Amino acid sequence: MMPTNKVFAAYEKLLAHSTRMLAFARKEEWSRLAEEESAYAVEVEALKGLGTPEEYDKNSLRRKAGLLERILEQDAETRRHLEKHRTEIGDLMDDSRRRRDLSRAYQTAGIDGASGRQGLQ
Template identity: 45%
Template sequence: MSALIPASSERAQQTLIESYATLLASVEYMHELANTEQWAELIDQRTNYVVQVEKLRELDAHVVLDTASQRRKAELLESILEHDVNIRRRLVARRDELGKLIGVTQRQRDLHRAYAPQQGAAVPFDADDADSTRSS
């Protein structure tokens, strides 16, 4: 098990705070992607975001912050979480939109299945055939 880095290690504290700032920049970019409905890119970025969070969690477990750094970390975390909540709201709205589209598509498919066989079963009326049966 790794020992905690003392609060006096300013470099370790700076590295941790910079990592949170980098995570904030990532989540701000993801929020912009969600707002502009760039869903594929958002999903790609979300994968990178998860990796960043895991690395940050590991680093955070080994660094003790002084009071000023704790305050800065709290500010960064608050901003990160605000963006994350907004991204999730956009994703829920998108999911609901896609659900409605899927419902419409399923209804169209069901209607097609219900009425398409009847269309094929109908025998078209041919006036020439009708005339030939009368003359015989």
């Protein structure tokens, strides 16, 4: 069993990481977001290692619930930004595949892709 103050300090650290992750997602700073996610994961493991407090009073329960609610809200928004980014990357990859396939089709048909004319064979 662990004192409540250490558990709350750990939740506050998670909230700080979550806040930075959301800021990076909003700015589309994906590499910095990934770094912050790694630090967040380390803090989650540290929190797990603390164990559970012997008991929470009503104020402590409200405080914990408030911290968790803010973390979860920020996580949801961060995920929405990531999903949008993933969709954009998928669209770019699909476009690249279509261009590649079209280029291959023209090459197979002996058509110069730049001019659209049949090449000499």
